[in-house]
Amino acid sequence: MLQAPATVPAHLSFPMANTKSAAKRARQTLKRSLRNRSGISRLRTMQKSALTGDKADAEKVRALISAIDRAAKRGIIHRNAARRRKARLQKFVAAK
Secondary structure: OOOOOOOOOHHHOOOOOOOHHHHHHHHHHHHHHHHHHHHHHHHHHHHHHHHOOOOOOHHHHHHHHHHHHHHHHHOOOOHHHHHHHHHHHHHHHHHO
């Protein structure tokens, strides 16, 4: 039957489906989770680069806020999580 690609970790591989539609949903879920994981990883990387050093770079902070908004719009992160991240980012920038 269907197997997860070799590059996918074991905990993300899907179980044997009983119906065609369940198999399709499992494939879709796998694709989406991989896409979402790469988006979240990108956000974390941007956040680390924006907040390193003595002073937060205004250009990087602006790009990070835009990326957070895009991720929330696309459903990669929840909209409340996006608001929380932006609030904490702005709080950090104001303190510096």
